[in-house]
Amino acid sequence: MENPQRLNVQSHPEKLEAQWVVGFVDGEGCFYVGINPHPEMSCQFQVLPEFTVVQHRRDVQLLHALKRFFGCGVVRQNHEDRMAYRVRGLNHLTERIVPFFEKHPLKSKKRVDFARFRKILHLMNQGNHLKAEGIEEIRAIASVMNTGSERSRRNRAKFLVG
Amino acid sequence: MENPQRLNVQSHPEKLEAQWVVGFVDGEGCFYVGINPHPEMSCQFQVLPEFTVVQHRRDVQLLHALKRFFGCGVVRQNHEDRMAYRVRGLNHLTERIVPFFEKHPLKSKKRVDFARFRKILHLMNQGNHLKAEGIEEIRAIASVMNTGSERSRRNRAKFLVG
8 A cells, every 4th residue: 555645745746936945945055165175186175065955854855846946956865864955066056056046035144155155156167166276265255154053064064974 | 333234124124925934934933832830720731832933143133024924923032142933822823823824834744733733722712721621632732743853842942941
């Protein structure tokens, strides 16, 4: 016998409205730029921008709905009973995530992190992340992102370890 | 000299759309029913339903915007650097909060807690919270609310102590 809840999710996929997405991301979203040592790259560092939304697994259908909404990204286990929707590719971030939040601005202070995130993507699209001075500029911007949210830090730390 | 940020908040109060409120509450809201010993009441217990949204103080303007949106509730310090928008009165919960989320359903599993919350408000509006058997029915429903969210429990625990 099929799981009736699963059947329900499959036959009625969640349709999201733009303002719902903005409100949910104001609450649960995170714009983050990791800068990791990478000896094989000419500038010794790899810049990894990512947009993530973390939820308890009971609401994983919302993460899949976000994936359908943006038409990119992946849904993966985060840590323990939490799942994450994550977009990492520079093209998808630049062409899908950024234009959406430019058209539908965040209402929380997370919009400040979004502006920094957008600036870093702009620098990367110009190739600055491949030069030492560009890395330093990106590092300076990234260092003041996500400074206020204990939850962001916790989720991110587990995410990068996992 | 006036604080320019404060001036900005005052001159451009945040206008919220219904779907943004749903998305934000899907992420950050909590429907909770406390049942506290109260020797002066005939049934020895007091039932305290509340709807809360907790945010870091940097986004307190969003909590004030929610207060304006619903036309009820208070914004208070929660604990440390966190603030809470809170609606407690039975009338305001029954006449303003419940009808909004009936018209604009939550998309997360929080809607299950909302349904239990609405059921308890219904029992209270019938006076069941003033009788021993009513208290037991309410306690049974309340005991399975907010069971999944570590954050809800943490915020609530601090909130009730404060």
